[in-house]
Amino acid sequence: MATQKLAVPPLSSVLNLFDFEAVARRVLTPNAWAYYSSGADDELTLRENHSAFHRIWFRPRVLRNVRDVRLETVFLGSPTKLPIYITATALGKLGHPQGEVALTRAAGTRGIVQMMPTLASCSLDEMMDAAVPGQSQWFQLYVNPNRELTRKIVQHAEARGCKGLFITVDAPALGHREKDMRTKFEIDAPKVQGSVSERTQGAARAISGFIDPTLDWDDIRWFRSITKMPIALKGIQTAEDALLAHQHGIDAIVLSNHGGRQLDTSRSAIEILVEVMSALEHEGIVGKMEVYVDGGFKRGSDIVKALALGATGVGIGRPFLYAMSGYGQEGVERALDLLKDEMEMVMRMLGARSLKELTRSMVITKDLTTHAGVSIRDNLSEQIYEPLAYTSVDPAKLPASKL
Numbered sequence: 118m119a120t121q122k123l124a125v126p127p128l129s130s131v132l133n134l135f136d137f138e139a140v141a142r143r144v145l146t147p148n149a150w151a152y153y154s155s156g157a158d159d160e161l162t163l164r165e166n167h168s169a170f171h172r173i174w175f176r177p178r179v180l181r182n183v184r185d186v187r188l189e190t191v192f193l194g195s196p197t198k199l200p201i202y203i204t205a206t207a208l209g210k211l212g213h214p215q216g217e218v219a220l221t222r223a224a225g226t227r228g229i230v231q232m233m234p235t236l237a238s239c240s241l242d243e244m245m246d247a248a249v250p251g252q253s254q255w256f257q258l259y260v261n262p263n264r265e266l267t268r269k270i271v272q273h274a275e276a277r278g279c280k281g282l283f284i285t286v287d288a289p290a291l292g293h294r295e296k297d298m299r300t301k302f303e304i305d306a307p308k309v310q311g312s313v314s315e316r317t318q319g320a321a322r323a324i325s326g327f328i329d330p331t332l333d334w335d336d337i338r339w340f341r342s343i344t345k346m347p348i349a350l351k352g353i354q355t356a357e358d359a360l361l362a363h364q365h366g367i368d369a370i371v372l373s374n375h376g377g378r379q380l381d382t383s384r385s386a387i388e389i390l391v392e393v394m395s396a397l398e399h400e401g402i403v404g405k406m407e408v409y410v411d412g413g414f415k416r417g418s419d420i421v422k423a424l425a426l427g428a429t430g431v432g433i434g435r436p437f438l439y440a441m442s443g444y445g446q447e448g449v450e451r452a453l454d455l456l457k458d459e460m461e462m463v464m465r466m467l468g469a470r471s472l473k474e475l476t477r478s479m480v481i482t483k484d485l486t487t488h489a490g491v492s493i494r495d496n497l498s499e500q501i502y503e504p505l506a507y508t509s510v511d512p513a514k515l516p517a518s519k520l
């Protein structure tokens with residue numbers, strides 16, 4: 118549980134999502150910070166997710182009467198006030214006593230969609246009961262080898278009114294999140310999927326042991342037979358798999374590397390988006406399947422870049438967890454308000470009054486796929502590596518031959 122006693126700066130002094138991260142780092146317990154902030158292995162993908170945005174530059178248009186800028190759109194048939202959603206992140210109560218319900222309520226007041234995690238600290242019913250009338254929620258699924266249990270969970274989510282099933286496909290094995298693995302898992306596990314088998318190697322290992330590595334494209338037909346919810350695959354990372362998803366009748370894909378928590382040195386989510394959109398265009402199927410993207414989004418400009426590149430919407434994980442950890446529901450609402458202000462400002466200066474007016478020609482991506490010469494700091498090895506020790510020598514003590 119977070120130590121909420123630590124004084125936090127007034128919410129009004131928080132001006133961007135990085136500020137929330139700085140506060141969260143102080144208020145979270147070391148274990149909670151390790152679980153939320155960790156990435157896989159050397160955390161290169163974790164850092165690349167955000168730094169990739171620095172390689173995309175804008176081409177703003179002018180003289181377009183941008184007094185009114187509109188950010189509304191539709192996600193899987195549900196209207197949303199902003200082109201972003203709160204993505205699924207497990208164990209909300211590590212950050213705040215209300216857990217994911219604080220995220221539900223903030224999504225409700227701001228009119229956006231929440232994706233509820235299988236491994237939430239709160240039950241699905243608690244999250245759904247906390248929603249305001251008309252609020253849309255999606256359900257993220259980790260598939261259990263016990264398909265009867267999986268069927269029950271999915272059909273319960275549908276019966277409760279979930280508007281989409283997001284099957285996570287990027288975790289057939291769990292990434293080595295070493296910061297997390299150094300901690301012990303000491304709280305109660307989410308109840309839905311059976312017991313905790315291993316508590317000594319961090320939160321992720323404790324709660325995720327049940328995930329089925331045999332999951333296959335052939336299973337999609339079975340999912341179709343058990344639910345009428347739109348089905349999305351979360352964790353697509355190549356054009357090939359995006360096209361396969363379309364061929365299997367999938368309604369939406371989430372281009373994601375799981376926030377850098379799975380395969381280290383897999384590409385940034387935004388780089389995958391460029392590849393996937395060009396493949397969909399080549400096949401003439403843009404718009405036939407919704408394309409979401411998550412990972413490393415921290416600024417309104419990051420979101421606008423993804424939308425200009427053709428994304429239907431953007432998922433955001435850690436920044437909302439951090440906002441919740443410091444300030445609960447109000448923090449998440451402020452994070453959303455800050456992003457909205459940033460997006461509106463960027464759109465005005467780009468010359469786009471609505472999401473439809475954001476076009477591919479407004480961004481330059483030629484450097485995005487260039488990894489040579491781009492340095493992502495390798496923090497871990499830089500800290501551990503010790504250069505050849507050099508001790509200065511008193512010349513008076515050197516033999517005459519060395520002088």
Ligand SMILES: Cc1cc2nc3c(=O)[nH]c(=O)nc-3n(C[C@H](O)[C@H](O)[C@H](O)COP(=O)(O)O)c2cc1C
Pocket residue numbers: 152153154166204205206207234235236257285351373374375376377378411412413414432433434435436
């Ligand atoms: C603490 C934490 C827990 C997560 N839990 C899940 C999960 O249970 N299921 C899932 O599909 N993705 C999970 N993710 C991945 C997120 O859904 C999302 O892909 C990622 O956080 C996006 O990157 P961002 O945190 O940089 O916004 C988790 C991410 C974090 C940081």
